[in-house]
Amino acid sequence: MSRDQYTLTDPAKLYADIEPEKQKMSEPGLDAELNDKADLGEETYRGTGRLTGRKALITGADSGIGAATAIAFAREGADVAMSYLPEEKEDADRIAGILTEAGANVVQLPGDLRDPAYCRDLVAQSVEKLGGLDILVNNGGKQVAVEDLADVTDEQFDDTFKTNVYAMFWITKAALPHLKPGATIINTTSIQAYSPSETLVDYASTKATINNFTKGLSQQLAPKGIRVNAVAPGPIWTPLQPSGGQPQDALPTFGEQTPLGRMGQPAELAPAYVFLASAESSYVIGETLNVNGGMPTP
Ligand code: NAD
Ligand code: MG
Numbered sequence: 001m002s003r004d005q006y007t008l009t010d011p012a013k014l015y016a017d018i019e020p021e022k023q024k025m026s027e028p029g030l031d032a033e034l035n036d037k038a039d040l041g042e043e044t045y046r047g048t049g050r051l052t053g054r055k056a057l058i059t060g061a062d063s064g065i066g067a068a069t070a071i072a073f074a075r076e077g078a079d080v081a082m083s084y085l086p087e088e089k090e091d092a093d094r095i096a097g098i099l100t101e102a103g104a105n106v107v108q109l110p111g112d113l114r115d116p117a118y119c120r121d122l123v124a125q126s127v128e129k130l131g132g133l134d135i136l137v138n139n140g141g142k143q144v145a146v147e148d149l150a151d152v153t154d155e156q157f158d159d160t161f162k163t164n165v166y167a168m169f170w171i172t173k174a175a176l177p178h179l180k181p182g183a184t185i186i187n188t189t190s191i192q193a194y195s196p197s198e199t200l201v202d203y204a205s206t207k208a209t210i211n212n213f214t215k216g217l218s219q220q221l222a223p224k225g226i227r228v229n230a231v232a233p234g235p236i237w238t239p240l241q242p243s244g245g246q247p248q249d250a251l252p253t254f255g256e257q258t259p260l261g262r263m264g265q266p267a268e269l270a271p272a273y274v275f276l277a278s279a280e281s282s283y284v285i286g287e288t289l290n291v292n293g294g295m296p297t298p
Contacts, residue, residue, distance in 0.1 A: 004044040005271060012260050015039065020237060020251045020263070027144070029239030031063035031091045038237045040068040041267035042098055047075030050278040055130040057123065059083040059113060059171065060140030062092035064238030065188065065231075068266035069137060069273040070095055074104035076274055081107040081126035083140060091239075105130060113140050114162040119170035123178070133178045135277045138168040138210075139188040143245040145199040157202050164206035168213065181225025186276045187214045189232045191292045199247065207232075211288055218286030227285050229276045234292025236264045258293030 001009055001016075018036045025033060031040075045068075056073050060066035062084035070080050080099050084092045092108055099106045107129040111118035127133050142163040146152045168187060175185070189210040196204030211230060218228035235241075235255035242251060255263025272289045275281050290297045 003039065003267065005046060012262070015262060015265055018237065018265065020242070020254055022248050022251050023242045024248060025239060025243040027142075027243045028085055028088060029063070029243030030088065031067065031239050032094070034237075034239055034242070038064065039265040039267040040095075041071050041270055044267065045072050045075050045270060047072070047077060047102070050076045050274060050280065051135070052077035054078040054134040054277070055081075055126075055132050056135035056137065056277070057081040057083070057126040057133060057171075057175070058137040058139060059122075059167070062088040062095055064240060065233060065236060065266045065269045066137070066139040067091070067095045068270040069139065071098055071102070072270035072274050073135070073277065074099040074102040074106075076278070077103075078135065079105035079130050081109055081122075081130055083109055083111065083113070083122055085112065086110040113167035114159060116166070116170045119167050120174045123171055123174035127178050133175055134180070134183045136172065136175050136179070136183075136185045137188070137273060137277075138171060138185070140167065141188065141206075141240070143200065143203045143240050145197070145245060145247050146202075147199055147247075149201055152202055160202045161206055164203070165209050165213070168210060172217070179226050182279070183226045184277050184281075185217070185221075185226065185228040186273055187228070187230045189214070189230045189288060191232055191234045191290070191295055191297065193232060193288075194297050195295065214288065215286045222285050227276075227281070229281070229284060229286065230288040231269065231272045231276065232288045232290045232292065232297065233269055234258055234264055234290075234295055236266060236269060238266060255293065258295055260293040262293065264291065264293055
């Protein structure tokens with residue numbers, strides 16, 4: 001079945017061939033080791049010049065949703081700075097190759113989002129090496145499922161908030177002086193912001209925070225011509241899930257609770273980020289675009 005953006009297909013039948021196995025990876029997980037392989041749109045995404053000449057910084061750009069977004073941005077004409085953890089070099093190098101092939105200038109800036117100095121330097125390096133910044137995608141994230149709150153360590157709670165919330169704050173704050181009218185910020189929240197799983201109390205709280213941060217900041221920045229929006233994915237097949245994001249037993253049926261009856265692929269998220277990054281969404285501000293297989297949201 002054709003998976004490009006333009007062919008008429010039954011969304012309930014799409015990706016029936018991608019079936020996740022039980023597999024335990026250590027955090028942060030590698031796309032290179034994912035079974036079955038996720039679809040990042042490598043073979044299919046077709047750009048139409050919607051981000052020509054834009055300069056984008058994407059966190060978590062090595063794999064999953066961030067990588068699919070990076071591929072789409074590059075094929076739409078953007079240059080891309082990629083943030084990821086040093087241990088994800090293998091994934092990041094592969095994605096950087098695909099972006100370069102699309103004609104993009106690519107800057108690879110590995111580091112740890114829990115470190116405010118890295119977050120600030122990430123922005124400074126992106127601006128310096130790309131020659132400016134027009135699009136910021138806060139996408140890097142930590143999700144570790146724990147059944148009992150008593151077993152959520154202070155360290156996990158702290159790391160999850162640092163990675164998902166504090167880094168977004170540090171990076172956005174550092175980016176603001178560089179953003180001109182027309183610039184866009186896109187944060188990655190989740191269906192978990194509205195429908196928290198019992199095993200993801202800490203993670204889901206960060207996602208509700210991200211939604212609220214997005215809506216508040218969007219009010220502040222709209223008069224300056226900077227638009228802030230969010231994307232809220234549902235269950236998407238990425239290394240986040242087998243590396244502790246889901247209990248092992250949940251992997252084979254991952255996403256089957258959605259009205260489409262299946263998990264989503266990173267390639268199905270990228271067009272939402274392109275839309276919010278491009279001038280096509282000029283009147284869209286403080287919005288959360290839900291890409292979740294049909295689960296109702298507030
Ligand atoms: P992913 O594992 O491919 O991407 C997450 C990335 O976060 C990693 O590749 C890593 O580079 C980065 N990261 C994690 N900790 C970091 C740290 N300390 N320092 C630097 N980088 C760090 O998984 P994904 O599912 O594509 O996740 C992307 C975003 O989508 C996350 O914010 C996640 O919460 C969100 N999300 C995912 C799903 C899903 O089902 N996969 C659903 C809703 C929301
Ligand atoms: Mg990764």
